[in-house]
Amino acid sequence: MGKVxxxxxxxxxxxxxxxxxxxxxxxxxxxxxxxxxxVGISISNFGGNVKHISAVSDDFIGDTALTYIQKFGVDTSxxxxxxxxxxxxxxEVGAVIRPSMISYNRSHSAFSEIxxxxxxxxxxxxxxxxxxxxxxxxxxxxxxxxxxxxxxxLARQKGLAVSADPTYRSGLWKYGQDPKEAxxxxxxxxxxxxxxVNEINEVLGTDFGYExxxxxxxxxxxxxxxxxxxxxxxxxxxxxxxxxxxIRARMWNGVEFRETQDIDITHVVDRIGTGDxxxxxxxxxxxxxxxxxxxxxxxxxxxxxxxYEGDVNFASVGEVxxxxxxxxxxxxxx
Numbered sequence: 535m536g537k538v539x540x541x542x543x544x545x546x547x548x549x550x551x552x553x554x555x556x557x558x559x560x561x562x563x564x565x566x567x568x569x570x571x572x573v574g575i576s577i578s579n580f581g582g583n584v585k586h587i588s589a590v591s592d593d594f595i596g597d598t599a600l601t602y603i604q605k606f607g608v609d610t611s612x613x614x615x616x617x618x619x620x621x622x623x624x625x626e627v628g629a630v631i632r633p634s635m636i637s638y639n640r641s642h643s644a645f646s647e648i649x650x651x652x653x654x655x656x657x658x659x660x661x662x663x664x665x666x667x668x669x670x671x672x673x674x675x676x677x678x679x680x681x682x683x684x685x686x687x688l689a690r691q692k693g694l695a696v697s698a699d700p701t702y703r704s705g706l707w708k709y710g711q712d713p714k715e716a717x718x719x720x721x722x723x724x725x726x727x728x729x730x731v732n733e734i735n736e737v738l739g740t741d742f743g744y745e746x747x748x749x750x751x752x753x754x755x756x757x758x759x760x761x762x763x764x765x766x767x768x769x770x771x772x773x774x775x776x777x778x779x780x781i782r783a784r785m786w787n788g789v790e791f792r793e794t795q796d797i798d799i800t801h802v803v804d805r806i807g808t809g810d811x812x813x814x815x816x817x818x819x820x821x822x823x824x825x826x827x828x829x830x831x832x833x834x835x836x837x838x839x840x841x842y843e844g845d846v847n848f849a850s851v852g853e854v855x856x857x858x859x860x861x862x863x864x865x866x867x868x
Contacts, residue, residue, distance in 0.1 A: 535581070535582045535583060535818070535821045535822070536583070536661070536662065536663020536664060536821070537583040537584070537585060537662045537663055537664075538574065538577050538582055538583065538584050538585075538663065538664045538665075538666065538817060539585050539586075539587065539658060539664070539665045539666070539685075540570040540573055540585070540586050540587070540665075540666050541570060541586070541588070541665075541667060541671060541681070541682060541685060542568050542569055542570030542571060542586075542588060542667075542668065542671045543568045543569075543570075543571075543588060543640065543645035543670075543671065543674065544566060544571055544586075544599050544603070544613075544620065544621070544645070545566070545567055545568045545620070545621045545622065545623055545640065546564055546565070546566055546595065546599070546620055546621070546622045547564060547565045547567055547622075547623055547624075547625055547844075547845060548562050548563075548564050548622060548624050549562060549563055549564075549565075549624070549625045549626065549627060550562055550563075550626065550627075551563055552627070553627050553628065553632075554626075556624070565843075565844040565845055565846075566598075566599050566602045566603070566845070567807060567844065567845025568621075568845070569668050569670045569671075569699075569810055570666060570667070570668055570670075570810075571586055571588070571603065571608075571845075572807045572811070572814070572846050572847070573666055573810045573814045573817070574586045574608050574666075574814075575606045575608055575846045575847075576811055576815070576835070576839075576846065576847040576849075577814045577817060577818055578606045578607045578608050579606060579847065579848060579849065580815075580818045580851050580854075581851065582817075582818055583609075583661075584607070584609065585608070585609040585610075585658065585662075586608050586609070586612075587612040587613065587653060587658055587685075588613050588614075588645060588648075589613065589614045589615070589644045589645045589647070589648045590613055590614075590615060590616065590645075591615070591616055591617075591619050591620040591644045592615035592616060593619075595619070595620050596615060596616075596620055596644070606846075612653065612654075612657070612658045614652050615644075616644035616647060618642060618643055618644045618646070618647055619642075619643060620643060620644055621638075621639065621640035621644070621645060622638075622639045622640065622643075623636055623639065623640065624636065624637045624638075624639070625806065629776055629777055630775050630776055630777050631775055632776060633776055634776065634805070634806075640674070641708075645674065645675075645678065646674055646675045646677075646678070647675070647677065648677050648678055648681055649677035649680065649681065650677070650680050650681050650684055652681075653681050655684055655685045655689075659688060659692060659694065662689070662692070663694060663695065663821075664694060664695045664696070664697065664817060664821070665685065665686060665694055665695070665696045665697075666696075666697045666699070666813065666817060667682055667696070667697075667720065668698075668699040668700070668813075669699065669701040669713075670706065672711070672717070673703060673706035673707045674706060676710075679716055682720065683719065683723075686720060686724070695725050695820075696723055696724045696725050696726070697724065697726040697728055697813065697816070697817055698720065698726065698728065698763075699728040699729060699809070699813050700717045700721065700727075700729055700733050700736075700737065701733070701809075702717070702732075702733065702736050714736065714737065714739075717736075718737060721737065721760050721763065722760060722762060723762065724760070724763055725762055725763060725765075726763070726764065726765055726767070726816075726820070727753075727760075727765070727766045727767070728768075728769075728813050729766070729768065730744075730749065730768035730769070730770065731743070731744055731749055731752050734752040734753070734755075734756050734766075735752070737756070738755060738759060740752065740755065746791065746793070749768060749784060749786065749791075750791050754786070757788060764788060765785065765786070765787040765788065765825065766785060766787075767783060767784075767785045767816055767832070768783060768784050768785070769781065769782075769812045769832070769833070769836060770782050770783065770784065772796070776802065777800075777802050778798075778799065778801070778802065779799045779802055779805070779840065780796045780797065780798055780799065781796065781797045781799065781808075781833055781836050781837045781840075782794045782795060782833060783812070783830075783832060783833040783836075784829075785825060785829050792825070792826045792829065794829060794830050797833060797834065797837040798862075799837055799840045799841075802840045803840060803841050803842065803843060804840065804841075804842060804843045804844065805840055806844075806845050807844070807845040807847065808836050808839045808840055808847075809836070810845075810847070811836045811838070811847035812832045812833065812835065812836035814832075814835060815831045815832035815833070815834070815835030815854065816828055816829065816831070816832035818851075819831035819832055830858050831854055831855075831858065834854045834855075834857035835847060835849055838854060838857060
C-alpha cells in the first residue's frame with residue numbers, strides 16, 4: 535500500500551460510563567477521535583502507511599492526543615500546534631429504544647483557526663498514494679476549506695487517488711460558505727465517492743429514491759457531472775433500534791452494480807465511527823482486492839466497529855476476513 539493522507543480535526547469525546555445520561559453520573563470516560571483521524575488509524579491498524587494532518591492544542595491535552603495517535607503508527611509530523619483548546623464533544627450512548635445524543639464544543643477549537651500558510655502540502659504529499667476527505671472538515675471554517683482545496687488540487691496534479699465522503703451536516707456550516715457549492719468544488723478533485731442517494735441528491739439537487747435502480751441512475755448522473763469520479767460505494771444501515779442494526783453495501787463502478795449481504799449486529803456496543811470504519815476498509819480494500827471484495831471488506835470492517843468502545847476501529851485484517859468468511863458466532867478463540 536502507498537501512503538494514505540487524511541486531513542481533519544482531532545476531537546476529545548467525553549461520555550458517562552455505560553449507557554447512562556450525564557445527569558445520572560459524575561464519572562466519565564474520554565476517547566480521542568475525529569472523522570478523518572478514525573479512518574487513518576483504522577487503515578494503520580490494517581498495516582497501512584498513514585499521515586494525519588491537523589491542528590491540536592499546545593498543552594498537555596494536545597500532547598496526550600498526539601501520543602494516542604502515534605501509538606497506532608500514524609505519522610503526525612504535519613500536525614501543527616495552537617493556543618486554542620482541543621475540540622470536544624459530549625456523548626450519551628443510547629440503548630434499545632432510546633437514541634444516543636451528541637453535543638459539540640468545537641467552534642473556537644485549535645483546528646478552527648487552521649489556514650493555508652500552516653500546511654505545506656508539497657511536503658505532506660511526499661510518497662503519498664491516496665488522500666481521503668469528508669464533508670465535515672470544509673464545514674468547520676473558511677481556513678479548513680481552503681487548506682483542503684489546496685491539498686486536493688495538488689494531490690490530483692500528482693496523480694493521487696482521492697476518496698470523498700461528502701457527509702452533509704447543516705448545523706456545522708456557520709461561516710458563510712454555501713455548502714452545496716463548496717462540496718461541488720471539492721468533488722471535482724475526487725476519484726472515489728463514498729455515499730448514497732442522500733448525498734448524491736444533496737450535491738446534484740435531485741430527488742432519487744432509495745431502490746437499487748435509483749442508486750444506479752443517481753451514480754451514473756454523479757459520474758457524468760464529475761468525470762473524475764470513477765466509482766460510487768454506499769453503506770446502508772437498517773436500524774431496528776439503538777442496539778440492533780444491520781449493515782450492507784452496494785456499488786456502481788461504472789461497469790456493474792453489486793451489493794453485499796446484510797450483517798446482523800444484534801448488540802451495538804458503540805456506533806460512533808462506524809462510517810469511518812467503512813471508509814477505511816474500502817480504502818484499504820481497493821488497494822488489495824477487486825471492487826466487490828473491497829466493498830465486502832469495508833462492510834465487515836464497519837460491522838466489527840460496532841463492537842468496540844470509542845471512535846476508532848481496532849479490528850485487524852484477519853478479524854475482518856473472518857467476518858467475510860461467515861465466522862460471526864463470536865466463539866472463544868484459543
